[in-house]
Amino acid sequence: MSSCDTCVVRNRAICAGLDNREIEALNHIGRRRMVTAGEPLIWEDDDSLLVANVIEGVLKLTTSTEDGREQIVGVAYPSDFIGRPFGQTSSASVVALTDARVCVFSRNDFDRFAREHPELEHKLLERTLAELDRTRSWMMLLGRKNASEKIATFLLEMSDRLAETGCTPAFGPAKRFSLPFSRQQVADVLGLTIETVSRQFTKLKNEGVIELPSRREVEILNRGALVALAG
Amino acid sequence: MSSCDTCVVRNRAICAGLDNREIEALNHIGRRRMVTAGEPLIWEDDDSLLVANVIEGVLKLTTSTEDGREQIVGVAYPSDFIGRPFGQTSSASVVALTDARVCVFSRNDFDRFAREHPELEHKLLERTLAELDRTRSWMMLLGRKNASEKIATFLLEMSDRLAETGCTPAFGPAKRFSLPFSRQQVADVLGLTIETVSRQFTKLKNEGVIELPSRREVEILNRGALVALAG
DNA sequence: GGGCCGCGTTGACGGAAGTCAAAAAATCGA
């Protein structure tokens, strides 16, 4: 029995649609791995040596300038695929935000397997196209929205994305959730500074739009107001 | 004889790698079309009805807010693929920047054909992964670079991208080129205002880094300075 | 419990880029 049989993302990740023989073969070239919060899995500009499926936890994809400025260019949740197949180097670092469990493959092994299994490549294509859509809508946010619009959009996105993972499976967006980001990381997602993020959070709290029970917890009190602010 | 036989992007677009029979079949479901400068080809949020290969010309991909702010989220050059296969709606509008020639397919026809031709899907996957890389590095620019870094990065990217299309085929980056963008469109690419773009251009001209022979023409006098400014 | 450390908040201030307005330059049609 392969570990895929008990995998919680078996039917959502790109492995979905593979038959038992294929899963067995894929299982053979992959292995499970824990990544603890803060630990890097892939380095920017490094040879792209591995790719992975996220089983559990949240990871950030980042690019940095030489002088240390950082931009989070993507966030990977359970069932998401990370890494850069069919390429020499990966354009972003991948670092765990929470303790995470991933299913890793050497890039070469994965590339070979994928080329032999069109159904898998198709799933990967659909996923990549969807990620490109999401990334492009984030460009709108980075280029054209002001701080309060950015924060409102971010909170709504979080409430959608984190709803799926919680114990309540997809009963609409989460009203209350625990951010996988520090304030600095929120700033790195939105292209702001930590101070601006903090001020905007405080402002929303004072206006009664959200509640902040603890550093990482957010409760949305007035979703309509957030939607209006998000623009 | 199919029109693909004389297609200038035949060996660079996703059609590369298909054999004669397959090209014939693909040619059967597609048709060539002109798009004049300023004319839209695909509307944001509309049902994704068509996809296309760019044969000649340059097109912009944009997203807009309700109140009219616009962000250019991608630029399509000859041999690039545009549109959203395997999805209901496209997340960006596509509008021609210059007169352009494209090879269009109905999305349904294309989806069906692609699923039957793994080699084509693979090409599309490679292209989409590369586009995602490029988009992510653009997020860095939008989120973390200041106006002069943005302009410098933009000019270098233009000089690379436009080198390939000119009569001089890929002798390194172009030293002098004609922008396919108005000042407003440059602003929409970089997340700036037209006034800021204009001031930065003037500044670079005064510093002797570039020359501006006409509105659309740019000549790079000091590439090293641009690289340094781009950060 | 107390002190330390990292993270987050708040305040004061300045500057980069946005806004508004007008002049200048290029484009276009008659």
Added chain:
DNA sequence: TCGATTTTTTGACTTCCGTCAACGCGGCCC
């Protein structure tokens, strides 16, 4: 060729957000 229109540039002013600095709070270890 000339005037009309659009695009770009330039200037004056404003504002949003970044920077710098101090403070507060919670967690953690001894």
